Amino acid sequence: MSKTLKKYFPIFVLPTLLAFTISFLIPFIMGIGLSFTEFRTVIDARWVGLSNYVRAFTADTKFIEALWFTARFAVVSVVLINLLAFPLALLLTRGIRGTNLFRTAFFMPNLIGGIVLGYIWQLIINGILIALFGVDITFSAKYGFWGLVVVLNWQMIGYMMIIYIAGIQNIPKELNEAAAIDGASRSQTIFKITIPMMMPSITICTFLTLTNSFKLFDQNLALTNGAPGDKTQMLALDIYKTFYGRVGWEGVGQAKAVVFFLLVAIIAFVQLRLTRTKEVES
């Protein structure tokens, strides 16, 4: 079949490939090229070598601060989201009545867009902070940090829970039964059978939470917009502001974007390598 099918490349692949080339490949390659130039409108690009990269790190400390903030945020979010989603998945695979309704409810926030999520939580967090301390979220970077953690948790716990549930349901029943016959306790079963058998789901979930928290933008823009004084600004928001907030900095913005891309790519690659080696054959 694949021989006849081979001739159908123009019909099956070309439309997607064309759109992909125009809206991803060309902009991506242009983006790398432009990071070595100074430009306002692309056509007026002038080669400046590595100076954009140097400026990104040395002209001010914003990029490095954003990097540090993002790294801390990503670590905290990945740990929290997975530590909360996994037990939830365990609870929801015990055949308790209403399980489907619970799943539906926990997954729901995931479908709400990032900007809207940010505003919803801004109202709530400000309400709590004003009642307790008489200040709002822009008062301290600490509030902004934990605010963002809460927002991303709220958005992603349900999603990860669904993936974990599917993973748990894929574990052959015989394994659990054999463990029960051998007299394994509940926690032994979880640590010796469930978790090792779930490594593929854990790989996927850490990958998704890690890249999503690193690339976070909408929620950051809506919840704090960097306040106070760009101290809660993550990498994506910093790049956005460098592009559209400062004339003459477009090249620096593009250079920051390239660094950002490399970081995300390296992290994704290393993380996949690390967790893949822990997976067991089922």
Next chain:
Amino acid sequence: MKSKTNSIIFIVLVILVILFLSPIFIVLMNSFKGQFYIADAPFVLPDAKTYVGIKNYINGVAKINFFHAFGYSLFITVGSVLVIVFFTSMTAWYITRVKTKITSALYYLFVFSMIVPFQMVMFTMSKVANVLRLDNPVGIIFIYLGFGAGLSVFMFSGFIKSIPKEIEEASVIDGCSPIQTFFSVVFPILPYLLIGNKYRTIPIAVQFLQGGYGSRDMGALMAMLVLSIVPIIVFYLTCQRQIIEGVVAGAVKG
């Protein structure tokens, strides 16, 4: 014993769900309060003094031209989902079934595009779109096809790998062309709702309510948040089974 622990878990879960969904209800509740009563006491139910009925909704709809944004949102969302499902499923089938260097290179290129952050192509993509006159609703659908291709080709490929080849070969022996085979055998069993989250335009309109000069209308903001969540929730509750299957298929089989 077991039923007792299960009842305790049940009660814990009920409390968790109430906490989990309370933000949505708090926004809903505040959308009926006067704009100056929201920030100070967001957790208090509206009373005779603070209740303003649907005034916030009327204000908000007028301010951001909500129905205009909603129309755009609907057109772009529905249009791009249809286009993406149609074209990327064909592509995924081709590159899964035809094994050449080109198809495997394409597969890795699509996967690669998934990890590239949007900011990397944000500026250049909008320039390219401008030059090619793609800055209109139909053009945006085309852009979404290109930018969403990575994720959905990846997900569809994962699914297609799990379909036995024999079914397709039988249909070829019966004299079907690859196009007929794809649309009569493969396409009907694909999970369509893989690509949900393409819901953009209204949130951007909501962003305008933020307004400069620190003078934002909290009431209108709450009302518009409610209006932008409602369509998603309705959509989700009607096709939740497919959405959740889509998430699972994408994560586990991919």
